[in-house]
Amino acid sequence: MPDVPEGNLPEPAPEKIPVTPAAAAPAAAAAPTTPAATAPAAAPKPATVPWESALVVQLRSVYGAAIQTAATYAGQNYLVVDRSVCHEVLGTLYEQAGYTFLTDLTAVHYPKDALPFEIVWILYSMADEQRVRVKARFAGGEEVRSVTARWAGANWMEREVYDMFGIRFAGHPDLRRILLPEDWTGHPLRKDYGLRQQDADWVQKNLGIESGQ
Amino acid sequence: MSDNQFYESLDETKPGHTFLDSNELVLNMGPQHPSTHGVLRVILKLDGEKVNGIECVIGYLHRGIEKIAENRTWAGFGPFVDRLDYTAAVSNSLGYCLAVEKLLGVEVPKRAQYLRVILTELARLASHQVWLGTHVLDIGAVTPLFYAFRDRETILSVFEKYCGARLTTHAFRIGGCRWDAYPGFAEEVLKLCDDLPPMIDEYRNLITGNRIWLQRTKNVGYISPEDCMSYSITGPVLRGSGIGWDLRKAQPYSSYEDFEFDIPTGTAGDTFDRYVVRVEEMRQSIRIIRQAVDGLPEGPIIARVPKVIKPPVGEVYVSTEAPKGELGYFLVSDGGPQPYRVRVRPPSFINLQALEKMAKGSLVADVVAIIGTLDIVLGEVDR
Numbered sequence: 001m002p003d004v005p006e007g008n009l010p011e012p013a014p015e016k017i018p019v020t021p022a023a024a025a026p027a028a029a030a031a032p033t034t035p036a037a038t039a040p041a042a043a044p045k046p047a048t049v050p051w052e053s054a055l056v057v058q059l060r061s062v063y064g065a066a067i068q069t070a071a072t073y074a075g076q077n078y079l080v081v082d083r084s085v086c087h088e089v090l091g092t093l094y095e096q097a098g099y100t101f102l103t104d105l106t107a108v109h110y111p112k113d114a115l116p117f118e119i120v121w122i123l124y125s126m127a128d129e130q131r132v133r134v135k136a137r138f139a140g141g142e143e144v145r146s147v148t149a150r151w152a153g154a155n156w157m158e159r160e161v162y163d164m165f166g167i168r169f170a171g172h173p174d175l176r177r178i179l180l181p182e183d184w185t186g187h188p189l190r191k192d193y194g195l196r197q198q199d200a201d202w203v204q205k206n207l208g209i210e211s212g213q
Numbered sequence: 214m215s216d217n218q219f220y221e222s223l224d225e226t227k228p229g230h231t232f233l234d235s236n237e238l239v240l241n242m243g244p245q246h247p248s249t250h251g252v253l254r255v256i257l258k259l260d261g262e263k264v265n266g267i268e269c270v271i272g273y274l275h276r277g278i279e280k281i282a283e284n285r286t287w288a289g290f291g292p293f294v295d296r297l298d299y300t301a302a303v304s305n306s307l308g309y310c311l312a313v314e315k316l317l318g319v320e321v322p323k324r325a326q327y328l329r330v331i332l333t334e335l336a337r338l339a340s341h342q343v344w345l346g347t348h349v350l351d352i353g354a355v356t357p358l359f360y361a362f363r364d365r366e367t368i369l370s371v372f373e374k375y376c377g378a379r380l381t382t383h384a385f386r387i388g389g390c391r392w393d394a395y396p397g398f399a400e401e402v403l404k405l406c407d408d409l410p411p412m413i414d415e416y417r418n419l420i421t422g423n424r425i426w427l428q429r430t431k432n433v434g435y436i437s438p439e440d441c442m443s444y445s446i447t448g449p450v451l452r453g454s455g456i457g458w459d460l461r462k463a464q465p466y467s468s469y470e471d472f473e474f475d476i477p478t479g480t481a482g483d484t485f486d487r488y489v490v491r492v493e494e495m496r497q498s499i500r501i502i503r504q505a506v507d508g509l510p511e512g513p514i515i516a517r518v519p520k521v522i523k524p525p526v527g528e529v530y531v532s533t534e535a536p537k538g539e540l541g542y543f544l545v546s547d548g549g550p551q552p553y554r555v556r557v558r559p560p561s562f563i564n565l566q567a568l569e570k571m572a573k574g575s576l577v578a579d580v581v582a583i584i585g586t587l588d589i590v591l592g593e594v595d596r
Contacts, residue, residue: 153445179272
């Protein structure tokens with residue numbers, strides 16, 4: 001039934017997006033006429049609140065100011081730690097707090113920052129059904145310590161981060177590209193990766209024409 | 214070393230030390246091998262029939278989904294996620310919508326949540342039917358494939374009536390569902406719930422007691438619970454090893470807490486147990502669908518969401534129990550109309566890593582069984 005009239009949809013919220021994006025969506029969601037008003041409980045508005053728990057107190061007592069942030073955003077706990085201690089923090093979480101499952105390992109590129117690469121480890125504790133994200137910032141060209149010794153599953157995740165961001169992992173058993181061919185140039189998920197330039201280069205080299213666009 | 218010394222250094226109890234077995238053969242399987250379910254290339258180091266080493270080469274289907282996301286609007290990326298695990302496109306869509314809704318702080322109306330559960334569980338059934346048919350075919354039984362695909366058609370026709378598409382449905386929108394249930398939807402789905410259990414019994418009669426099937430799956434592709442944890446394995450593979458962890462129970466989303474269902478687990482951690490787990494999951498999905506259709510509330514199907522979606526600055530990780538395992542989306546918003554970063558945590562990609570662990574030391578024919586039991590979809594592995 002692809003031809004359902006548009007009237008089937010509730011009319012969208014007024015097109016008034018405030019300049020500060022932090023207020024945009026929740027304001028729309030909380031409009032008094034919202035159909036969600038009948039729902040049992042409205043979802044908590046995303047807001048950053050300090051994460052206070054015995055675990056955070058313990059981590060702070062061991063690592064002090066290297067635990068830069070311990071917060072909860074949209075009900076999800078995360079830690080921002082200094083890169084000098086991130087490996088040890090992961091070890092503490094694994095050995096003492098039951099976060100024995102590495103859900104995911106990825107990176108985000110912030111090219112304008114002094115430390116442009118953020119590595120994100122997402123850990124899970126099956127005993128407590130809790131998830132925590134550990135984040136640390138690294139400079140370009142800096143090596144990150146591999147966690148493959150603890151989690152065998154980190155092998156491909158780190159290879160993918162290397163492939164997509166060019167971040168090298170020290171102690172990784174087999175750090176090569178994984179999704180892209182070995183002879184690929186550049187790391188696509190970096191923000192400065194030129195998609196059009198890449199395309200034009202390929203077309204010029206392989207088809208002998210100026211541009212494929 | 215003289216010949217005599219060499220002879221004495223041989224341990225005749227170990228076949229690897231005799232001259233007959235001293236040469237290893239490197240065999241390239243794929244990327245176009247039919248049992249690799251797409252374009253997976255596996256390089257095997259063989260000693261006769263025995264697999265001494267194994268390496269996966271992936272990326273043949275890489276489309277740069279995560280980079281595409283950075284050049285689309287939040288809503289505009291919606292159709293792309295259907296192309297990850299295309300055997301259960303609805304599940305991908307659910308995960309992405311839930312993640313963006315979390316970022317926005319939007320509460321989805323109850324009716325939409327129930328509709329999502331019904332469609333997602335139907336997709337799980339369809340996905341498991343594809344797995345069953347192809348997995349059994351790989352091992353040598355041709356008939357069950359036709360049974361499984363025959364029954365999958367009935368599910369796909371529900372999708373088709375619901376949204377016009379059978380495979381890459383794009384059924385959900387950020388904030389709820391795009392379409393309400395069509396007239397006769399409840400009756401049709403309930404009839405499906407009545408029809409499917411006898412069909413699943415049919416698969417059982419064909420497969421479960423079959424001697425060849427048992428010999429090809431029992432004690433094949435063993436993985437221990439500890440290795441599952443170390444390899445970050447989720448989904449039926451984890452449950453087949455005896456860890457009864459399912460995100461629908463552990464961290465319920467989209468009203469899964471309203472429904473009664475069991476999490477089937479295996480004990481042996483082998484291919485046969487994973488087969489049992491998935492078939493039982495199909496029965497549990499039917500149970501969930503029945504409850505969701507019976508309790509389908511009235512009301513709106515989509516929450517109020519601004520036309521131009523600009524989530525506040527922040528990041529969330531939201532994951533759902535897809536048919537293959539934990540499908541997670543890590544989203545970073547810089548407050549703009551396009552995602553700053555979308556990371557997909559693909560269950561197939563991460564589960565496939567364990568192939569090396571599971572297949573090393575087994576026979577070359579078992580590699581085919583193990584690829585089947587991991588239930589990978591290359592669209593999701595390569596993204």
